[in-house]
Amino acid sequence: MSKCCTPTICMFLDSRGIGGIExxxxxxxxxxxxxxxSVRVLFWKDYGQQHPLHTQLISKQIQVIYLNGSIARLRSYVLKQGVSVLHCHGYKASILARLFCRTSRVRLVSSYHAAEACTGALAFYTKLDFYSARLSDANISVSLALQQQVKGTCVHIDNFVNINPVNERPLRLKRPQIAFVGRVVAVKAPQRVLELAAHLPGFDFLIYGHGDMEHQLKQSSPANVIWKGQVKNMQSHWKQIDLLCLTSLQEGLPMAVLEAMANKVPVMTTKVGGLASLIEHRRNGYMFEHFNALKWSETLLDWQSLSKSQAEHLQRQARASIEQHYSAKALLPRFQQLYGC
Structure with missing residues (x-):
């Protein structure tokens, strides 16, 4: 792409940690x-410390800007720095950008990543985000369920991951390492992991993440639950994980699932968000309508009893699903089309 006509695309979000959106x-x-x-990432404010994504973005030659919580600074930066596209992630970013982008030549794109049940001010702003969607030039949802809630034109584009080479994974079926990756909050139902751990003392359950349920759950945590805390980048951890358990009550299309499968880690999950179109039960992972600790435990024992060739086939199928349908190569052209450049 010629330098003289390179479009400048800015990602804009309000964030202080790492999750699916980040x-x-x-x-x-x-x-x-x-x-x-030319890609830049704009953070609404720095919250007193460098964002956990900062180093990873800089390592990829992506410029990072902190706006110090100022709508005037956001407007000035976008209008004076030759920004072609402002792509907003999360309700606050979209609402703030809609205050001025309609009167500018900047193309405004909003992404909807989740629609968790909430109350109070958060519920009001979430609803405002959905109902003001028509003020964006384009809207993207990561699942069909989310698409139906947006009050304006909205296209469904699945999340994707960049595919990196992965070596053959060691199989630890004698004492499997089962992971939960996400916020330790009610909507993610992390207490279900502890239920599984109680049923399966011969398995280790690794919990990656922090949240307001963490302290309470640690009080009743079985000995085979290992609390890993928040990590900035899961890439170096996937090789230590044999299977990912997603126990959520609600989801869009979780990045943790895509990253796991791209690293040949099969997933066991409830049928939430966009996962029904990704996971085929017993072909590339395990999918259940609802959580049942006994049934999930029995399935994990069945998985543990797979032969080496069967387990490796499941790993390969998980990765192949991402390569074919959820990779940058497969989905980036749809973003480029919406950006108009």
Whole structure:
């Protein structure tokens, strides 16, 4: 792409940690940068410390800007720095950008990543985000269920991950390492992991993440539950994990699931969000309508009893699903089309 006509695309979000939205922003920014776009990531404010994504973005030559919580600074930066596209992630970013982008030449794109049940002010702003969607030039949802809630034109584009080479994974079926990756909060139902651990003392359950349920759950945590805390980048950890358990009550299309499968880690999950179109039961993972600790435990024991060739086939199928349908190569052209560049 010629330098003189390189579009500048800015990702904008309000964030202080790493979760699904942040992982998506990193993957999308890196994929666009690799295609020759000028990509920058705007954080609403720094919350007193460098964002956990900062180092990863800089390592990929992606510029990072902190706006110090100023709408005036956001407007000034976007209008004076030759920004072609402002891509917002999360309700606050979209609402703030809609205050001025309609009167500018900047193309405004909003992504909807989740629609968790909430109350109070958060419920009001979430609803405002959905109902003001028509003020964006384009809207993206990561699942069909989310798409139906947006009050304006909205296209469904699945999350994706950049595919990296993965060596053959060691199999630890004698004492499997089962992971939970996400916020330790009610909507993610992390207490279900502890139920599984109680049923399966011969398995280790690794919990990656922090949240307001963490202290309470640690009080009743079985000995085979290992609390790993928040990590900035899961990439170096996937090789230590044999299977990912997603126990959530609600989801969009979790980045942790895509990253796991891209690293040949099969997933066991409830049928939430966009996962029904990704996981085929017993072909590339395990999918259940509802959580049942006894049934999930029995399935984990069945998985543990697979032969080496059967387990490796499941790993390969998990990765192949991502390569074919949820990779940058498969989905980036749809973002480029919406950006108009």
């Amino acid at each position: 992982s998506h922003v990193l993957q999308l920014s890196a994929a666009l940068q690799a295609q020759g776009y």
